[in-house]
Amino acid sequence: MRDIMTDDLLTLKTETDAALAGATDLRAWDAIRVAVLGKNGSLTGLLKELGKAPPDQRRERGAALNQLKDALSTAIEGRRTALENAAMDARLAAERLDPSLPPRPGRTGLIHPISRTMDEMAAIFGAMGFSVAEGPDAEGDWYNFGALNIPAHHPARADHDTFYLPGENGGTPRVLRTHTSPVQTRTMLTQEPPLRIIAPGRTYRADHDATHSPMFHQCEGLVIDRNITLGHLKGCLTDFLRAFFGIGSLPVRFRSSYFPFTEPSMEVDIGWNRKTGELGAGGDWLEILGSGMVHPRVLANCGIDPREWQGFAFGMGVERVTMLKHGIPDLRPFYESDIRWLRHYGFNPLAPVTLHEGI
Amino acid sequence: MKFSLSWLKSHLDTSATLTEITDTLTKIGLELEGVEDRGASLAPFRIAHVIEAVQHPDADRLRACKVDTGNGIFSVVCGAPNARTGMKAVFAPADSYIPGTGITLKVGKIRGVESAGMLLSAREMGLGEDHSGIIELPDDAPVGVAYAAWAGLDDPIIDISVTPNRGDALAVRGVARDLAAAGLGTLKPFARAKIPTGFEHPLHWRIEWPEACPWVLGRVIRNVKNGPSPAWLQNRLTSIGLRPINALVDMTNFFTVDLGRPLHVFDVGKIAGDHLTLRPGRGETFRALNGKDYTATEDDCVIADAAGVQSLAGVMGGEATGCDENTTEVFIEAALFDPIRIALTGRRHQIVSDARQRFERGIDPALLPDAIEAATQMVLSLCGGEAGPVTAAGAEPAWQRGATLRFDRLAGFGGLEVPADEAVAFLESLGFGVQARDAASVTVSVPSWRNDIAAKPALDQAPGLDPARAEAAAAGVAAMEPECDLIEEVLRLRGLDAVPAVSLPRSAPVPGMTITPRQSRSAVARRTLAAQGLAECVSFSFMAQSDAALFGDTPDALRLLNPIAADLDQLRPTPLATLALAAARNATRGYADVGLFEIGPAFQIGASDGQTLVAAALRAGFTPRSWIESARTVDAMDAKADLWATLAAIGVPMEALTITTDAPGFYHPGRSGVVRQGPKTMLARFGELHPRVLAALDLTGPVVGFELFLDAVAEPKRRKKSAPDLPAFQPLRRDFAFLADISVPADAVLRAARGAERSLIAGVSLFDVYDGDKLPAGKKSLAIEVVFQPRERTLTDAEIEAAAAKVVAAVTKATGASLRG
Secondary structure (H helix, E strand, O other): OOOOOOHHHHHHHHHHHHHHHHOOOHHHHHHHHHHHHOOOOHHHHHHHHHHHOOHHHHHHHHHHHHHHHHHHHHHHHHHHHHHHHHHHHHHHHHOOOOOOOOOOOOOOOEEOHHHHHHHHHHHHHHHOOOEEOOOOOEEOHHHHOHHHOOOOOOHHHHHHOOOEEOOHHHOOOEEEOOOOHHHHHHHHHHOOOOEEEEEEEEEEOOOOEOOEOOEEEEEEEEEEEOOOOHHHHHHHHHHHHHHHHOOOOOOEEEEEEEEOOEEEEEEEEEEEOOOOOOEOOOOEEEEEEEEEEEOHHHHHHOOOOOOOOEEEEEEEEHHHHHHHHHOOOOOHHHHOOOHHHHHHHOEOOOOOOEOOOEO | OEEEHHHHHOOEEOOOOHHHHHHHHHHOOOEEEEEEOHHHHHOOOEEEEEEEEEEOOOOOOOEEEEEEOOOOEEEEEEOOOOOOOOOEEEEEEOOOEEOOOOEEOOOEEEOOEEEOEEEOOOOOOOOOOOOOOOOOEOOOOOOOOEHHHHOOOOOOEEEEEOOOOOHHHOOHHHHHHHHHHOOOOEEOOOOOOOOOOOOOOOOEEEEOOOOOOOEEEEEEEEOOOOOOOOHHHHHHHHHOOOOOOOHHHHHHHHHHHHOOOOOEEEEHHHOOOOEEEEEEOOOOEEEEOOOOEEEOOOOOEEEEEOOEEEEEOOOEEEOOOOOOOOOOOEEEEEEEOOHHHHHHHHHHHOOOOHHHHHHOOOOOOOOHHHHHHHHHHHHHHHHOOEEEEEEEEEOOOOOOOEEEEEOHHHHHOOOOOOOHHHHHHHHHHOOOEEEEEOOOEEEEEOOOOOOOOOOOOOOOOOOOOOHHHHHHHHHHHHHHHHHHHHHHHHHHHHOHHHOOOOOOOOOOOOOOOOOOHHHHHHHHHHHHHHHOOOEEOOOOOEEOHHHHHHHOOOOHHHEOOOOOOHHHOEEOOOHHHHHHHHHHHHHHOOOOOOEEEEEEEEEOOOOHHHEEEEEEEEEEOEOOOOOOOOOOEOOHHHHHHHHHHHHHHOOOOHHHEEEEOOOOOOEEEEEEEEEEEOOOEEEEEEEEEOHHHHHHOOOOOOEEEEEEEHHHOOOOOOOOOOOOOOOOOOOEEEEEEEEEEOOOOHHHHHHHHHOOOOOOEEEEEEEEEEOOOOOOOOEEEEEEEEEEOOOOOOOOHHHHHHHHHHHHHHHHHHHOOEEOO
């Protein structure tokens, strides 16, 4: 630069740099900018005078002036940025927020544990090819009992503690379903086998104490096909229980029992520790669901020929498996809608049940 | 059913341990309920002879004893005042655990004298509270013998739960038979008695109702001496919780449990006339053995003499003809009753008796002659006397039937390969008799006591079934059911654990949708409402009728005939009602500000299946108090925001919705709305709850909510989305304020503005509503922002003005509102 720049130009550069360094706010800075680059500024003046220079010097003088202009512009803009940054720093230094303050209120709600468990059941059984079937809570007597080989005099009826509703036009009283088996009945009547369904839903029995609620939830299942054996029943339920409780080695025991709608019938136990409540170990057995091969009469009552079709059915208490899985000690709060309980045991709606994220 | 181990062993010859027996019971379907084994904790304690008891040299209150335990002579220091030379006592050796004190004994020296054990008080053995001294045994108590065994305390009581199909297992002999079949010993032969008869007696049976009682036997025994039964019989009964009464009655209770064969004894001296008649009741009242009066209906089978009803047949006998210590002539009844009628009679009169329990499950129809002989023999041995002849009415019904098992079905149905010989052996050990057998199958006769096997199929087929289909299915039952019965017997004895578990075969490489679109809508609504900040509840479907009435009709058809509690008698008209109750409960716990929702049934007469699925939500009280924004009470727009979020999430086309102001009476009449889709479909309603409803439920402060009728939501059409509208030009926003009548719905203004120039207007939103006193009475101001979206070029001022004029004109035309100056 020095080689082409004349002394007057160098002086202007030096003076401007010094002035900029002395400017501590944008107003002082702007005064310098106008004094140098403004309409009457010193550099502007020099540029205007360029035309008066002798033609032989004009070219060299022009180049020098352009060089000076670039240098001054850069210096002036650079100073502005510096001053603006300093000003912002000063302003921000005064703008203080206590970052420990609580954020704007906004609370995500919760999914009830019963819904969560039913979703988990749908996911696991869904992976095994089941679909979810539903039916009404208030049922005709036949759907809840007769179709399922529980005639009016059957001792099993006394065990069911049924709630009754007045019959239509003074007819047979309707019942609040004592199990979700009527959904199986309806499915067999409306769909052709092969069938794989689960029926989760509300059920009702006239029983109210620490371990019984007049309303509770069941999930029943039904598989009808040509070659389904008791071995498949064991495999399906073992697969489910191990996936549901997340214990691949969960001991599962099948015990001979009796239900009117299945034959052979069996209770299913899982291994646990009676003292600690820990599942999967401990050498004790805990009854967890009922199951069996669908009774030929039940198939025939729904128009299915037991010579052609066979299969199994099962049923479990939704609350019961939920309590076991999550260590919930008491049944009654499930229906109390106590906000404290819901917040404690409820589930995040944005982390729904999916097999790929884990159940 | 309860029985003692020794009772079981009177029928079962076995070396199995108690644990083997109880494990097997559970395995074969006679589930163990519990074992009471007092003997186990007393096992170390033996009967001992105190050879010498002298004063301890260094302690006033102690005695130094020499004790012969039968296993050596030990020195024992004893503090009991009654310890004395020559007595028989109970000795606990070193290292034994003392149940009453929780201490394990150690050999030690007490004030210089060795003590190698302990002489026990009743309390120390856990047998009572007596601690005044050590137990004193009679002089003939055998030294060295286990005390529990000698005292009869080592007989464990086994309690099993018998399923309704297994009437035969409500008998100790039946349990023994099952255990023997399962490989736990052998069933002892049944000792048939044949009693010589010595005299004639006119008392006889008449059956007037053979359907209820097909067969009955009876026998008079005279010159009996009734009184307390002997200790062994009393012990048997008390060990299982039955109260000994007198020898004759105890005998009937014994056979009820021993053979599952209920019997009844009449005092002949109290019977009027020369016969007992089995007939339907005629409304007579009689006093039963439990001291209560019952009125026999024409559906009850009774036993009557000339004086009237003396027994509810098969359920409970009568007091008037019962046996007591003065009875000298007894008539034993052994009858067969129709199980269904017994069950219905028992239920009708709410009588639970051991007899009913067995008759309603069905008893062994072939056992009557043997049973009456066995009963006679016991009466003669307990009470002496002389037996008359057996008198009978009716006849043994034809119970004989067969069943066939194809061996390959054990695997094809039961999932377990069982060798044919093994399967047949299991059946034979249960009492089945082989009638025919080839390589593929076996046909067996069913024993008389197994009325659950190859029973006459009772079908209850769906009324509307195609007749051919129904007939084929019924034929299928006849063919398959007996075989299923036999497969079950083989599998339960073989053990279900032996059946290999097989995972279900895949129905498709990737399973299809598990839930229906309708169920999916519920799931999305559930997650949306929870994401809105509401907590999901699951509340009862029933509630108090008086509370339900606050929320709509409470028809009798939806009122339980047998509610469990007065406040749970009416099916809820809407889940919003039970949510309101939940809010009230939370408020009384100090949590008045809650947001709750529930997706569940609302019960309505007109709805298909009597119910409709409703997503209901409720917010009560105040929004959260915060340093950023102050708390405010919830209002109807909070409810609408929750509702709108849910409707949008489940795919309802929001532009098409209209809102009317005819919400039902439990909503605030001025702060509520009904959301409609087209003229017919009501999708939802929302608003503040009516203050009267709140007052009735003890709820203070505003409560808002909504009900979304999920069943009314149409299946969203599955079509591909159109291409997005992404114009290159910037939109332009203009604000307008309109002065409108107070009654003009905001929605009408927004719709009119939106429709003013569809190609240009991309959106309209309301940003201010004002109806304060700066406006003329009856007027309000609605301020809207209109977004104009140029598409081909930027708009000129003239075009913008023209469009704005169109907006004003359209709004004015539609609503009468004018642009505010």
